[in-house]
Amino acid sequence: MQSLLRRPIGGNDFVFPAIASTGQLKFGESTSRSAFETLLEEVVEKSDVMKGRNGKFTTHCFRRGGAQYRFLWADRKWSLKAVKWWGGWSSNENVGTLMRYLLDELMAYEEGFSDIMMDDRVIDRHETFMGEDETAPLSKADLRKFEEGIFAKIQGLIGTSASAVSGSLITHASATAPPPSTMRTALPPPPPNRAASPESVASSSPPPPRAAPSRIPETKTLDDALKYWEYGSPQKGLNVPLKNWSSLFKTAEYASEAVKHGNIRFFCEEFQDRCGGNHASFEAKFPGLRGKFTMLMKAVQAERKLRGETKSRSRRKQ
Incomplete structure (x- = not known):
């Protein structure tokens, strides 16, 4: 989970997040009972646990x-x-x-x-x-008695061995130690100070993992769209702001999220370019729609159509 979020798991994160139809995790949304049972049936079926039996888990x-x-x-x-x-x-x-x-x-x-x-x-x-x-x-009591007995014997052996060894070392040292004037200590030469070059450090360290486009969280308001576009939402798994997707990823990498990405881009362009990033101007242009994402999307699309910024699809020939 942390590798997908690319951050430590927080107290508000769900251990079992919901799964979208595209297979991506919906960070910030908990999985439902029916979704878990569907996943459970799929796992049981592939494991052959119920092979030749009736019923289900x-x-x-x-x-x-x-x-x-x-x-x-x-x-x-x-x-x-x-x-x-x-x-x-x-x-x-x-x-x-x-x-x-x-x-x-x-x-x-x-x-x-x-x-x-x-x-x-x-x-x-x-x-x-x-x-x-x-x-x-x-029982635990039996194991505890056994452990205490073993430790007592080990401590007794350690005490006896330590006193015998220390006595023999003192006797041996007094008999064989040379006079202080004849003792010389040969220190090895210090190793050459070789500073690692930046090139060697860079070549030895593995490159950081490349970020991948994640699922775009549910967008309910204009504020959600602006937040996802400018800053992303690490709490919901959106680590890379949407404004950077086109420069960092190939279009095919986020094909399943392309429609959401385009709609949010249109909202942000309408807010920043047409309304100067002013909430009052945006509210005057789209009154009462700031918190109604679906209706706001239709209103922005209508404005873009009036300005000739959209292309109408050609009808198929019958």
Whole structure:
């Protein structure tokens, strides 16, 4: 996500932004339930999980399966309160549904006798949940005691070894050390000071990634159009201002956004060139349309047509 936005993710960014029909992400807009289910069906179909089976995956499957996994089977199990929050169950909702999802599954495991005739069944499994088998998993308390015992032994070994080594080093040093007057320290010559040339630094560093045209966010007002044209909108994924697109990108690179780009350019030219960048003049020319993008677009197109700046399409021959 950060590589697409080309900035750190902020608190107002959506983790699951909406996806346009062109396949580009709609930064600043959250995905809908129907869009997520459509994407889920596509993933399931390509994975062949349901091959030869009837039915389909829904978000409810993940709600129930995720609750069971986090409450019963995960290495770091969640509390019932955390499972309720993530599952979307309100605090004042009846917990009957949640109990069927979680505890009934556990009860079915404990009260099942389908393996009672099997030779390798767990001994005393139905007396305690994990049974009395020696292969049962260790508890946290067991691991903590084991860890403390290991650390105590290691510290004892380190203390004994350190005292023995320090004593032998002192004895050896006093017997073999030469007089201070005979000691000489040969220092290696300093390395030559070779400053890296700008050319070598530039050649070694990889070139920055080239920006790509993104999807133009939804434009609702004149202010939106002016902002996108002059400054862009990094919060919504528009990192490059629209006024720079024609000089930085090829037309084919933003073909899917060409109509939006052209409409916003016409608005900005009308505001800056015809109205001198003055909001009062623009309001006098297009009264009440500053916040009505669709109607403003039609009014600007009509003005351009009166000035002969638009070309009418030739009708096809019948």
